[in-house]
Amino acid sequence: MGLINTTQQEYYDGNDFGNYQFISLTDIINQFMMVYVGEDKIIPRVKRVDVAFHAQRALAELSFDTFKSCKAQEITVPATLQMTLPQDYVNYTKISWVDSAGIKHLLYPISKTSNPTPTPILDAVKEFNLTATASISSINNFAVLDAEYKHIMVGMLVEGAGIPAGTYVGDTDNSGGITRVHLTDASLTGITQSLTTATGVKLTFKNADGSLVFERESIHIIEGLTTTSPDFNKQTATSAAAISEIKVGMIVSSANFPIGTVVTNVNEDEIFYSNNRISSSFISEFDGEITFMSPELKDSTSWSSYKSISPSENQEDYQDDTYWPADGERYGLDPQHAQANGSFYIDCQSGKIHFSSNISGKTVILDYISDSLGTDGEMQVHKFAEEAMYKCIAYAVLSASTYGQALIPRFKRERFAEIRKAKLRLSNIKLEEITQILRGKSKQIKH
Numbered sequence: 001m002g003l004i005n006t007t008q009q010e011y012y013d014g015n016d017f018g019n020y021q022f023i024s025l026t027d028i029i030n031q032f033m034m035v036y037v038g039e040d041k042i043i044p045r046v047k048r049v050d051v052a053f054h055a056q057r058a059l060a061e062l063s064f065d066t067f068k069s070c071k072a073q074e075i076t077v078p079a080t081l082q083m084t085l086p087q088d089y090v091n092y093t094k095i096s097w098v099d100s101a102g103i104k105h106l107l108y109p110i111s112k113t114s115n116p117t118p119t120p121i122l123d124a125v126k127e128f129n130l131t132a133t134a135s136i137s138s139i140n141n142f143a144v145l146d147a148e149y150k151h152i153m154v155g156m157l158v159e160g161a162g163i164p165a166g167t168y169v170g171d172t173d174n175s176g177g178i179t180r181v182h183l184t185d186a187s188l189t190g191i192t193q194s195l196t197t198a199t200g201v202k203l204t205f206k207n208a209d210g211s212l213v214f215e216r217e218s219i220h221i222i223e224g225l226t227t228t229s230p231d232f233n234k235q236t237a238t239s240a241a242a243i244s245e246i247k248v249g250m251i252v253s254s255a256n257f258p259i260g261t262v263v264t265n266v267n268e269d270e271i272f273y274s275n276n277r278i279s280s281s282f283i284s285e286f287d288g289e290i291t292f293m294s295p296e297l298k299d300s301t302s303w304s305s306y307k308s309i310s311p312s313e314n315q316e317d318y319q320d321d322t323y324w325p326a327d328g329e330r331y332g333l334d335p336q337h338a339q340a341n342g343s344f345y346i347d348c349q350s351g352k353i354h355f356s357s358n359i360s361g362k363t364v365i366l367d368y369i370s371d372s373l374g375t376d377g378e379m380q381v382h383k384f385a386e387e388a389m390y391k392c393i394a395y396a397v398l399s400a401s402t403y404g405q406a407l408i409p410r411f412k413r414e415r416f417a418e419i420r421k422a423k424l425r426l427s428n429i430k431l432e433e434i435t436q437i438l439r440g441k442s443k444q445i446k447h
Contacts, residue, residue, distance in 0.1 A: 025379035028389050029055050036394055042407065046397050054400075058392035060371035062385060066423050069093050069369040077364050081307045083353040085346075086366070088374035095344055095353070097362040104365065107355075110343040115303040115354060120212040121151060123204075130205045130213045132179070136162065138197045143181040145203070148174050150219040150291065152205050153253040158183060160203040162196050169205065171255035173289060174221050182255070215298040220245045223289045225271070232276035235290075240269045246292050253291040263292065307357055385422035391415040 004020065011017075029051055037043045037051070073086050077097075096104035123131040130151060134143040143158075156169040163183070170184030181203075183195065207213060222243060225235040237243045243266060252261040258275045265272040342359045346352075355364070372378045381389050395411040398404045 019380075022380040022382055023386055025055055025059060025381065028381060028386070028393075032390055032393055036390070042394065042404065043397055043401075044403065046401070050397065050400070051393060054393045054396035055389070056373055056379075057396065058389055059379065059381065060373055062381075062388065062392070062419070062422070063372040064090070064369060066385060066388070066419060066426065067372070067382060068426050068428070069367060071370055072365055072367045074098075074363060074365050077355055077359050077362055079360060081355045081357065081360055083355070083364065083366065085351045085353065086368065086370075088370040088378075089368050090370050091368065092346075093367045093369060095364065095366050097342065097359060097364050105341045107342050107344050107359070107364075108339065110345050110356075113302055113306050113345060115345075115347040115350065116300050117349075118214060118298050118300040120214050128212050132203050132205070134160070134181070134201050134203045135199045136195055136197060136201055138195045141183045141195055143183055143201075143203060145179045145181065147179070148177050149179045149205075150174060150221065151213060151215065151293075152179060152181060153251075153291065153293070154255055155208055155253075155259040157206045157208050158203055159206065160201050162198055162201065163203070164195075168208070172253070172291065174291070175289075217294040217296040217298050218245070219294070220250075220292045221289055222246070222292065225290060227277050233273045235271050235273075235277075237269045237271065243269065243271060246271060247294070249295050250292040251295060253293065254289075257290075262295075303354060307354070382422075382426060384425035385419075388415070388418035388422040391418045 006014075029048070032051055032055070033048060035041075037046055071086070071088075075083055077083065095107045097107060098104055120128045121130045123129040130149070132145040132147070132149055132152075134145050136143050152169060152172055154169050154171060158167045158169060158181070166186050167183050168186055169181055171182040173180040173182075205213070222237065224238045224242070227235050246263060246266050248263055248265060250263045252263065252273060254261075256278050257273060258278065261273050261275040263271060264274050342356045344353055344355045344359070347354055353366070370378070372380075391411060391414045395408070395415045398408050398411055
């Protein structure tokens with residue numbers, strides 16, 4: 001029941017400060033089973049696993065709008081103007097940037113923009129297809145395209161006049177401003193297909209899984225990589241500068257690596273892969289270049305436009321009256337935009353916060369709430385809300401049972417009352433602080 005089991009010296013020598021104000025979820029469950037469950041008690045019988053489930057649900061619900069949020073994360077906003085949401089993020093309470101004095105300046109959400117999925121690659125008639133005009137060679141199953149198409153990946157399905165069904169991209173070569181494609185069967189092993197030599201053939205390249213082809217944020221083509229036995233999951237470049245743009249997570253497109261291979265590490269002039277290099281069962285027809293594609297798609301037009309402008313509310317420093325260049329020009333201004341702190345919006349699909357351009361390089365603090373179930377150490381309840389937890393669990397257990405239906409209205413009222421009481425207690429209202437605030441309200445305003 002929250003008894004102190006350490007000495008004062010042990011407490012101050014440790015690092016678990018202030019934890020006496022909380023009670024663990026395990027203790028909540030144990031005490032509920034002891035007091036509420038049993039013969040001649042409100043709940044005659046219930047499984048402990050059921051109580052544990054309802055206790056976790058009650059903890060999550062109370063975390064959203066009753067408990068105080070103590071979680072925060074600080075970052076310096078990079079040039080990308082993006083911040084990744086924390087692992088246990090559920091919702092934010094406020095987002096602000098911090099000045100040199102450590103004072104928070106509240107950022108406001110903007111609702112008039114977003115970061116939609118960018119437009120897929122379009123062909124000449126604005127259809128969602130990756131197309132190219134090619135010259136087909138029947139001798140070596142090459143297709144020489146009319147330009148460079150870096151988005152063509154090994155394993156893509158190829159369709160076109162005179163192209164047999166089930167033809168795939170076995171390998172690519174990008175040099176001299178054009179792309180050459182080695183056409184193979186589904187096994188990608190270089191089996192000769194019955195192709196006819198032709199020119200001006202329109203080829204369509206599609207993802208084998210039927211998904212649309214989108215432009216990637218970045219694509220890099222590297223040549224001269226060498227593999228040394230026995231490290232078939234590692235290659236060495238001619239220099240560290242040659243692979244400076246290669247990042248962990250990039251998708252690898254090459255006839256010499258299995259489809260789905262990604263970069264797992266980059267160490268100076270070495271690249272490590274998630275799969276081993278394919279053995280000599282298939283020898284690439286080309287010079288062994290490798291295409292590295294970023295997993296992120298190219299920025300949408302909306303996001304690119306939003307981050308590239310200087311917000312109008314941040315172009316004045318309030319040092320003179322030029323903020324009002326013409327009388328009446330700002331008549332009807334929306335108060336939510338009449339501030340100079342900056343703005344943001346959250347892209348739920350990518351799990352990132354996008355900031356306006358004036359926030360670049362500033363320190364931003366994200367105050368957020370979670371469900372308190374992320375780790376075992378989080379599963380604790382403030383003692384101000386302990387009784388509310390018991391009432392929530394009791395109400396949930398009775399509602400899910402076939403007995404005690406007559407008690408449900410009673411515990412519904414008691415649960416409501418205890419949650420309200422917990423909110424008042426956790427609001428941490430202090431009479432002296434309110435009095436000090438109200439003193440400022442009595443100041444005389446001069447006109």
